[in-house]
Amino acid sequence: MRVRTLIVGGGVMGTAIAAAVARGGDPLEEPVLLLERRALGAGSSGRSGAILRQFYSDRPLIGMARDSLRSYASFEFSTGRAIGFTRCGVLTLASPRSKAAFELLLRNVESMRDCGVEVELVDSDRLRELVPGIEVASDTRAAWEPKSGFVDPQRTLEAFAATARSLGATVRCGVEVTGLQVRAGRVTSVETSDGPVDAQRVVVAAGPWTRALLARAGIELPLRAIRPEQHFVAMPPARDVHALGGLSGAPDADFDARFARAGEPAPAHPVLLDLEHGYYTRCEPRLERTRVGALDYARDATLADPDALDERVSAEFSRWSREVLERRLPVYRGEPDRGAQAAWYTLTPDAQALIGRVPGLDNVYVVAGFSGHGFKLAPSVGEGVAQMLAGAPIGAFEPEVFAPERFASRGGAVWSGAFGL
Numbered sequence: 001m002r003v004r005t006l007i008v009g010g011g012v013m014g015t016a017i018a019a020a021v022a023r024g025g026d027p028l029e030e031p032v033l034l035l036e037r038r039a040l041g042a043g044s045s046g047r048s049g050a051i052l053r054q055f056y057s058d059r060p061l062i063g064m065a066r067d068s069l070r071s072y073a074s075f076e077f078s079t080g081r082a083i084g085f086t087r088c089g090v091l092t093l094a095s096p097r098s099k100a101a102f103e104l105l106l107r108n109v110e111s112m113r114d115c116g117v118e119v120e121l122v123d124s125d126r127l128r129e130l131v132p133g134i135e136v137a138s139d140t141r142a143a144w145e146p147k148s149g150f151v152d153p154q155r156t157l158e159a160f161a162a163t164a165r166s167l168g169a170t171v172r173c174g175v176e177v178t179g180l181q182v183r184a185g186r187v188t189s190v191e192t193s194d195g196p197v198d199a200q201r202v203v204v205a206a207g208p209w210t211r212a213l214l215a216r217a218g219i220e221l222p223l224r225a226i227r228p229e230q231h232f233v234a235m236p237p238a239r240d241v242h243a244l245g246g247l248s249g250a251p252d253a254d255f256d257a258r259f260a261r262a263g264e265p266a267p268a269h270p271v272l273l274d275l276e277h278g279y280y281t282r283c284e285p286r287l288e289r290t291r292v293g294a295l296d297y298a299r300d301a302t303l304a305d306p307d308a309l310d311e312r313v314s315a316e317f318s319r320w321s322r323e324v325l326e327r328r329l330p331v332y333r334g335e336p337d338r339g340a341q342a343a344w345y346t347l348t349p350d351a352q353a354l355i356g357r358v359p360g361l362d363n364v365y366v367v368a369g370f371s372g373h374g375f376k377l378a379p380s381v382g383e384g385v386a387q388m389l390a391g392a393p394i395g396a397f398e399p400e401v402f403a404p405e406r407f408a409s410r411g412g413a414v415w416s417g418a419f420g421l
Contacts, residue, residue: 003033003170005389006190006199008177008213009206010036011045012153012374013367015160016382017203018169024386027168033199034169035192037176040157043306044207047343049230049282049291050153050375051271053090054117055108055143057421058352060398062115064380067396071379072151081159084152084286089270091122091130092143093328101275102141104421109143120144131269133331140276150271150282151375160382177206180217186362187217201363201389208306208344210368219360222407223369224347224415226300229313231321232289232338236331238266269329275421277324289338292321296419297347306344313340345372349415355381355402356388365389366404373420 005021007014018034025032036042052072054065072085094105105121112119120126122144124136130144161171172194179191180202190197204210208225267283273295274280281292294300299317303309318340326333348354348369358364367385370377377397384396400406 001033001195002031002198004030004200005032005203006197006201007032007034007203007205009043009204009209010034010038010040010157010161010171010173011043011205011207012048012157012160012378013045013205013207013370013381014203015040015157015164015171016378017205017367017385018164018171019160019167020382020386021389022164022167022169024390032164032169033197034161034164034171035175035177035197036171036173037193039173040161040171041154043209044344044346044372045153045157045374047230047341048153048372048375049280049293050151050156051090051280051282052150052376053092053148053271053273054112054119054145055090055092055273055421057104057108057111058401059111059115060401061377061420062112062117064377064397066115066117068377068379069148072156073147075159079159079163081162083156083159084264085149086151086264086267086285087147087149088267088283089130090145090148090273091127091270092273092275093127093136093140094142094275095137095140097137098276105141105143105275108421112143118145118147120146131272131329133329134269135328135330148271152286153375156375177213180213180364182217182361185360187364201365203365203367203385203389204358205367207368208303208346210346210366212306214358214364214366217361217364219358221354221358221366221368221404222349223354225303225306226297226345226347227303227309227342228293228297228300228345228372229317229340229342230291230293231313231318231340232284232291233322233325233332234335234338235283235285235288235290236268236335238268238285268331272328274324274328277328279321279324281325281329287338290325290332292325295421297345300345303344309342309344311342313342347371349407351420353377353381353402354404355385355397356399356404359405359408371420
């Protein structure tokens with residue numbers, strides 16, 4: 001089998017890239033093939049909270065998150081495919097008691113405004129309007145992104161893949177890439193469980209499995225897989241959510257009806273990123289539950305083998321999750337637990353992804369290491385990788401920020417443990 005572009009991995013990056021590359025080429029002259037060893041979303045993407053926020057310190061990431069949010073917002077209209085896009089707003093909270101977090105909040109709000117993001121720095125009174133019943137001190141402040149929210153991760157992957165197919169790409173699940181045949185600095189053949197594939201260029205977007213696959217071709221990249229945990233609590237009924245109407249604060253009495261017309265149940269409250277207590281939470285209305293996860297990697301174990309993921313979640317993490325959630329949102333007291341899960345994040349030393357040509361392999365590109373932020377950036381990454389493969393100017397992101405060879409110029413990889421905020 002011969003293709004122009006082979007994409008390895010059926011997560012949000014692989015499917016977004018497949019759709020973007022297929023959009024720019026002739027399916028007969030430049031065939032695109034995506035291979036996924038199990039099913040779409042079987043890895044990190046399928047377990048993601050798929051939160052869409054624009055709260056970042058780095059301006060390149062703010063711009064990518066801003067553009068990606070616009071893409072998600074128009075996706076269902078432009079393609080007719082549902083992705084569960086929910087514009088419930090995102091609140092990032094901090095207080096002066098956590099000086100570093102508070103200063104980060106203030107800096108990021110200014111940077112977001114400079115990048116054209118609709119964001120408001122709100123005080124504790126406004127917070128109580130936006131989230132009735134929330135417990136905040138009088139000096140608490142928050143970045144309010146009224147147009148942010150989340151998507152349904154599985155539906156989004158399926159919609160990206162369907163879009164790619166409609167543009168002539170081939171998406172095959174249940175086919176594993178087992179090796180890369182290299183000659184003179186180029187991959188000449190890709191070994192798969194279904195036989196060899198002759199690909200002119202290969203994009204490896206295999207999440208936590210990326211490092212091992214490239215290592216078989218003699219390439220070592222600074223990628224590390226870790227095991228985050230998430231806990232779920234029953235979502236209380238959506239109530240008193242009229243304040244989510246926008247920056248003006250005008251009541252939106254039709255909030256629940258708007259979601260009903262869209263075929264989506266209403267979330268109980270906006271997405272919260274609590275910098276003071278170190279967690280995030282977002283409602284998952286279709287599953288009638290609310291997700292809680294940590295905002296740093298301190299609790300997360302490193303995985304030597306991503307296939308050896310321990311699915312069990314510690315009782316300690318579940319207790320901590322309930323404590324921080326109920327402290328901020330007392331409405332959750334008495335709500336039953338709804339399970340827990342472990343997942344994968346793929347990290348780089350500086351918490352920025354690797355996107356670009358693999359050093360030492362002329363026709364192989366890597367797209368990995370998004371540290372749990374893949375959905376926020378995927379449309380921009382897909383567009384930018386398509387531009388990169390076409391040899392066109394890259395306008396969707398700044399390639400030097402994500403260049404895979406950047407650590408060599410810094411004297412090697414030094415792991416910072418940073419989280420992308």
